Amino acid sequence: MSTSVVETSPAPAENAEAKPGHGLREGAFGNATALACRECGHQVDLGPFYACPECFGPLEVAYAFPTVTRAEIEAGPRNIWRYKALLPVPTDIETSPNTEPGFTRLLEATNLAATLGLEKLWVKDDSTNPTNSFKDRVVACALSAARELGSRVFACPSTGNLANAVAAAGARAGIKTVVFIPSNLETPKVVNSAVFTDSLVAVEGNYDDVNKLASEIAGEEDGWAFVNVNVRPFYAEGSKTLGYEIAEQLGWRLPDQVVIPVASGSQLTKVDKAFQELITLGLVEDKPYKIFGAQATGCSPVSAAFKDGKKVVRPVKPDTIAKSLAIGNPADGPYVLDVCRRTGGVVEDISDDEVREAIVLLARTEGIFTETAGGTTVGVLKKLVETGQLDTSLETVVINTGHGLKTLDAVADRVAPAATIAPTYAAFAATGLA
Amino acid sequence: MSTSVVETSPAPAENAEAKPGHGLREGAFGNATALACRECGHQVDLGPFYACPECFGPLEVAYAFPTVTRAEIEAGPRNIWRYKALLPVPTDIETSPNTEPGFTRLLEATNLAATLGLEKLWVKDDSTNPTNSFKDRVVACALSAARELGSRVFACPSTGNLANAVAAAGARAGIKTVVFIPSNLETPKVVNSAVFTDSLVAVEGNYDDVNKLASEIAGEEDGWAFVNVNVRPFYAEGSKTLGYEIAEQLGWRLPDQVVIPVASGSQLTKVDKAFQELITLGLVEDKPYKIFGAQATGCSPVSAAFKDGKKVVRPVKPDTIAKSLAIGNPADGPYVLDVCRRTGGVVEDISDDEVREAIVLLARTEGIFTETAGGTTVGVLKKLVETGQLDTSLETVVINTGHGLKTLDAVADRVAPAATIAPTYAAFAATGLA
Incomplete structure (x- = not known):
């Protein structure tokens, strides 16, 4: 440099x-x-x-x-630390134990594009991150902040993906990790965090109660780094790496359109921030791009505000299967509205049934099994095409933020064997599948 | 070239x-x-x-x-196709739709090494492959063969990882895919394949019955590519990429010791083949290395033969939680014995309880959630150290072949929240976790 x-x-x-x-x-x-x-x-x-x-x-x-030059970045490790110069982390970050997330697949989605009527479509697939969601990116940045701040404890309130990512990253870093979850969580989600930490705490209450308790502890205890509370500014920067990777993997250029799920809204605003930084730094050519936000109708406060032409977001009580997007009072909601309006995108929402359909659509066309958040994003992409809100002639990227193995129930009653047969060739021949 | x-x-x-x-x-x-x-x-x-x-x-x-030069390989795509010159695939392979597997993390496992008393240990983590197991590598090679041979149908008999990989790869490639599974499989495993294909066939019987039916269909039908039957030679070559990647990620050198799970035994023999090829091609320095095989005691025909000094493997009826390793009559068993004896390694086995313990050990030390096959491999590594069969001063690599989300039940009763509390700071303070 x-x-x-x-x-x-x-x-x-x-x-x-x-x-x-x-x-x-x-x-x-x-x-x-x-x-x-x-x-x-x-x-x-x-x-x-x-x-x-x-x-x-x-x-x-x-x-x-x-x-910062392209060559410097390209010579870096094959994970998010190749962009360390653009993150709030020290220059020796890759030598500290971490889960080494990022640099996930950017797959050209020819089949899905043809099905939807798009000319050029890519899926940025974050389901292959270390704990199978984009949360590994943000947690890695929070972990670095916790380390540099001399924090004793690495912690979070969560109902799923974040808990997995924090518990795994903390184990690998050898820092004491305390993860708070609602006590009524499904067993698979509990196991997927408890396997990493002996300090998983089940809290009697819903996610809002857990979150409130986390803020209380952050205020009472010294030396606790709550990834999404008191080190949130550092944590949130990790999402920029999704934007950097999309641009680098396209050959150092920006796509025309990007569709991104909206929970707190942070990821969407950080992808925009990443694109702006790349332009300012001269790493990509300046060009127009549109950013679209995706929500499930059962928790669509940002989509509602967008459609109403409002600048503020009115909180809602979530009721959707897309639980990793179910934030009723999204902190970055107003900034999502800003970004989508500024770039010429929109925020749209779809029903839970459309979310389920989209999970199967992505799996059948591209061999990617996404969770409900990814189903929401792909389903919204479909709706944007059908309603003419997205230009089908422009190059488009859709972000898949997590893995379907974590939300199996969403499609368990929609997909099944085509036939159950006796173990004979005659039985198979009779199915008509040959 | x-x-x-x-x-x-x-x-x-x-x-x-x-x-x-x-x-x-x-x-x-x-x-x-x-x-x-x-x-x-x-x-x-x-x-x-x-x-x-x-x-x-x-x-x-x-x-x-x-x-073939290191520079040519390093200039290739960040997936197994960087090694295309060493695989039975065409030079334009990366332009055909595939899941783009491989180039997974090689993580230095400092915490696990310290716990076991090893000086230098790495985990090759294949749980972050597209469908979360090493099977994506072999299936990608089988898919190329199916395409080049003009096959109409892409198929396999399987109980789990292979079914996921074939169904996903087939969907993305746009080739008709028929996957055969035993009809009594757990719902999550069925969903994880059915989501990708509308031609999943449940067969009344056990895996042996399914396998026999597959061979029968391969004999009766023209144009079917059964990945692990009639295109098996091409399929199996995909496992060589694990060996290539380990060497490249270590900076183009071979490790001293590698611990690899043994199901059919193909993966172990192909890692050895890869190391030999790299030496012959001058891509790494020739040096001694030892290869160790890992089995679960409930299906340990190769380990038994090794210990008995036999050259042939006597088939067993599997009874272990490590179902992805449960092949009672492993096709490559004799070759595994050859490789381990030739290199100075051994084949060892551990109990199902030790498998479960090792899954939690890896998670707690390195933040990696492995399936039972990986638990078997890590547990055998531990046993090899404890019994003095592995040299703790030598650099060692252990291969994690799949993801714990696929075999959650193995640890569901071993890990749990440390406490369940009311949502108050006082209740948390009383846990002693602060």
């Missing part, structure tokens, strides 16, 4: 040098310079903070990037 | 040019030249054959390799 500084939004502090507080080592957060409020722009030192002390707006990592 | 020819075992035919039969296109099988009998050396043309017409021995792909 050379030392010439490229500025990206949010605008770096006037004094763009890193200002480590709290006894941080030099370069603990790489090229990050501060935490900047997304509402009022006020900046605070890098640390375990997530709300602006001035206006309570959300804090986001600000950087002073040096020149 | 230059055109100088490097000969590898099995010895190429005197006439080393490809001899396409059956209307094959030029280069349909890359640098493969023939199918050679592993027993008598007799060669037949490349085609859908698996048994020697002279002695009924198993046929294996023979090659005339050109010079």
Whole structure:
């Protein structure tokens, strides 16, 4: 890297040098310079903070990037750390034990494209991450922050994918990990976290109760890094790597259209942030792109606000099979509205039945078994085509964020053997399947 | 590539040019030249054959390799096709729709090494393949063969991982896919195949009955490619990529010791074949290495033969939770004995309880959730250390072949939340977990 500084939004502090507080080592957060409020722009030192002390707006990592070249990135490891210069992590990040997530498949989806009537379609498949969802990306960044901040405990409230990712990453890093889940979770989801940690805590209540308890503990205890609470600004940056990878895997160029699921909305806004950074850094050519958000109708506050032309999102009580998207009061909802409107995309939603149909559609056309969140995204893509909201002549990417093995029940009653036969050739011949 | 020819075992035919039969296109099988009998050396043309017409021995792909360089491989795609020059596939293989498997993580396992008392240990983690097992590698090679042979139908008998891989690969390739499973399979395993294909056939009987039916259909029907029956020689070559990747990911050198699960035994012999090829081609330095085989005691015919000093394997009736290793009459058993004895390794087995313990051990130390086959391999590694059969000062690689989400039941009663509490800080504080 050379030392010439490229500025990206949010605008770096006037004094763009890193200002480590709290006894941080030099370069603990790489090229990050501060935490900047997304509402009022006020900046605070890098640390375990997530709300602006001035206006309570959300804090986001600000950087002073040096020149970064494609060659430098391409020479890096085959995981998210190839983009370490663009993340709030130290330059030696790949030497610290972590799950080495990312650089997942970008598959050209010729069959699905033909079925839907699209000219060029890609699936970015994050179901092959270490714990089978995109959460491994964000958790890896949160783990680095926890390490650099000297946290004693690595923790999260979760109902599924996040719990898996935190428990696995914590085990590998050798840091004490405490994961909080609702006590009424299905056995498979419990096992998939409990196998990694002996500090899984079942909480009597729903996810909101678990989340509230996590915030309380974060306030009471010193040295706890709750990935999606007090180190959230660092955690959220991990989603940018989805955007970087899409661009690099397309041969260092941006797609025309991207369809992304919306839970908190963070992933969608970070993919946009990644594209903007790549343009600013000169790593891709500047060109128009449209970002589309996908929700399940049973939890579609952002889609509703988009359709109503509102700038704020009215919370809802979730009721959908797409549980990993079931956030009724999405923190980044307003920013999703901004991004989709600015780029010319939309936010759309589909029914649970359409989610189930889309899971089978993706499996049958491309051999990818997605969870309900991916079903939502593919189903919304289909609806966007059918309603003319997406341009079928433009190159499109759809993001699959997780694995169908985690939400088997969604399709268990929709797919089945074509026939049950005696073990003889005659019995098989009679099925007509030959 | 230059055109100088490097000969590898099995010895190429005197006439080393490809001899396409059956209307094959030029280069349909890359640098493969023939199918050679592993027993008598007799060669037949490349085609859908698996048994020697002279002695009924198993046929294996023979090659005339050109010079292949590290740089050529490193410039290739980030999946098994980077090794296409060493596989029986055409040079344009990466342009045909496939699941793009391989190039999975090689993770340094510092915590597990410390726990077991090993100086340097790596886990080759194939649970992050497209359908979460190493089977995606072999199925991708079988699919290429099916395509080049003009097969109408892509098929297999299976109880699990293979069914998932075939159904997914077939869907993506747009070829008719028929998958045969025993009718008494657990719902999750059925769903995980049925989601990909509308031609899943449940057969009343056990796996042996299903397998027998598959052979019968392969004999009766034209144009069927049964991956593990009539295109088995091509299919099996896919396992070599595990060996290539281990060497490349170690920086183009061989490890000292490798521990590999044994079902049919094919994977173990192909990793050895890969190492030998890399040495012959000058891609790695020639050095001694030891290969160890892992079985569950409930299906340990190869381990028993090894311990008895026998050259043949006496079939057993499997009774173990490691169902993906439960092949009572392993086709490559004798070759596994050869490889382990020749390299100075051993074949060892452990109880189902030790398998379960090892699954939790790997999860807690390295954040990897393996299926029972991986538990068997890690558990055998532990036993080899404890019994002094493995040198703890030497660099060791253990292969994880599949994902724990597929065999959840194995550990469902062994891992659980540490506490179930009311949603209050006081209740949490009382757990002692802070």
